[in-house]
Amino acid sequence: MNDALTLFLYQSGLVSLTGAQQIAAHFHEKTLSKNDYLLKSGQVSNEYLFVESGFLRLFAYDVDGNDITTGFCSSNQVVFEVSSYFNRTPSKENIQALTDCRGRFITFDELNNLFHTMPEFREFGRSILVKGFSDLKVRMLSMITESAEERYANLLRSNPEIIRNAPLKTIATYLGITDTSLSRIRKEMAHK
Amino acid sequence: MNDALTLFLYQSGLVSLTGAQQIAAHFHEKTLSKNDYLLKSGQVSNEYLFVESGFLRLFAYDVDGNDITTGFCSSNQVVFEVSSYFNRTPSKENIQALTDCRGRFITFDELNNLFHTMPEFREFGRSILVKGFSDLKVRMLSMITESAEERYANLLRSNPEIIRNAPLKTIATYLGITDTSLSRIRKEMAHK
DNA sequence: TGCATTTCTTGCCAAATGGCAAGCGTAGGC
């Protein structure tokens, strides 16, 4: 009987089953209630969290103090603030639960120890980083080449559950538009 | 007497001076003439290139076949296509020299061997990945919160040399606007 | 040098998106 984290590690293709079990054993339980923060700006991210259930969002504040959603996270994904976690510097971003969440985390020191003792976990760690990077590149390209309506339709296709759990304004800032515009786009799309 | 690569490794703060010298010794010379490709889409990126002199750009094709600049690279930076290089998959992006370039590269297999034998190089490798990721996050936030004019002003401030070496259309796609708009923005800014 | 190609600018107008404010509905706290 293997838990979701063990399976996630194993299914990456980079970790053996016994390796996955050993690695997963080092993670700790974590629960968050809706609206709880996993990370607040100014803090140093110290939880590399595998999400078993629930949804979260990452956001930053712009110069005018508006919060801008920089990412979403759903179950079977890893969430943490890359720069703060690896550089041990204060985060500019926040990570907040959109719904009640359950997951398993590991601290930076624990992760580094595991990296040293288990090369296959190192590979896994790199793959998480590379995937996050590539996904952001795809999103940037979509931001440049697609209309707001196309970007919303994409998001709806790829993350329908999140769209149901996040308020309109949150989704709008993620897409780079105002809540007013998103409301109009929704209306447009309903007509079709 | 240390070369630029050795200094770059050492100045990361993650590698000792002797370590930096040993690592640099594994890199190979590379020169590119203006407009040469370091990587073409469809190929697997196999050169982790430290640029000693010159400028390059990364670009992808959108659905209509237009090329979209996804990044710039100048001297004292490392350039490669992250996803293709680490996953050994065909690249969707191209890397092309904007000017004559000189640098030093290492292949994927060589890099992995070095990662295994020199833990300090592993740290360095991670820091390159993390920095690329964070920089892209900053750019995404700027894309969402700033006007085209502000983004252009930022780019002008951070990379004046590149702006002088890249054609207007190349810069425009990087900023997510048309060349027509960028031309107008330049005119506007000249008036001030 | 001269021709051809590309790059850049500009005018005119259209389309996309934003700003503001009012109104409405709903959900949570007391």
Next chain:
DNA sequence: GCCTACGCTTGCCATTTGGCAAGAAATGCA
């Protein structure tokens, strides 16, 4: 259960950006 946030929609109009096409300027190549 009521009242107050808050979240969402909508109208009106402003601003930003784009599309197209023509022409000017610069560049590369024979």
